[in-house]
Amino acid sequence: MSELKITIRESLPEEDSLLAEHLYRLWRDNNIPADQIRSNWLEIAIQFIDTARRDLCYRAFVAEVEGTVVGSAGCQLFAGLYPDVLVEDCRRFGYIWGVYVEPDYRRRGIATQLMLEAIAYLKSIGCTRALLHASPFGKPVYDRLGFIDSNEMRLGL
Numbered sequence: 001m002s003e004l005k006i007t008i009r010e011s012l013p014e015e016d017s018l019l020a021e022h023l024y025r026l027w028r029d030n031n032i033p034a035d036q037i038r039s040n041w042l043e044i045a046i047q048f049i050d051t052a053r054r055d056l057c058y059r060a061f062v063a064e065v066e067g068t069v070v071g072s073a074g075c076q077l078f079a080g081l082y083p084d085v086l087v088e089d090c091r092r093f094g095y096i097w098g099v100y101v102e103p104d105y106r107r108r109g110i111a112t113q114l115m116l117e118a119i120a121y122l123k124s125i126g127c128t129r130a131l132l133h134a135s136p137f138g139k140p141v142y143d144r145l146g147f148i149d150s151n152e153m154r155l156g157l
């Protein structure tokens with residue numbers, strides 16, 4: 001597998017269940033126990049993707065090797081956490097989420113290629129900044145792409 005022919009393309013709506021499956025695996029890879037994931041996770045994820053596609057310019061990209069999808073990433077307009085009172089030139093954020101690559105295909109640049117597609121798409125719809133929450137696996141990829149740590153703070157309740 002040293003010289004993989006990787007194809008990155010926009011996902012199709014009929015692949016939403018695969019995107020949801022990748023999201024589930026992402027959570028499991030990040031040590032979220034299966035019993036802490038809702039039993040109807042597939043339905044919830046597909047409904048979220050459908051709503052985001054309709055209301056938030058959602059797009060997803062997949063990586064294929066020999067016709068098999070081995071990775072994916074989604075992105076959309078960031079809906080915000082508070083009233084959006086700033087003009088779009090100042091604040092039109094995009095959010096990247098669900099970046100996942102199958103374990104056997106990691107460390108081959110696939111996540112980077114998926115991220116570049118997501119970033120290009122967010123730029124094309126006028127986003128002024130891309131946001132994401134990095135897993136320990138993904139942080140080195142995002143660091144190399146120029147993402148910087150932010151001022152987000154957390155408090156466990």
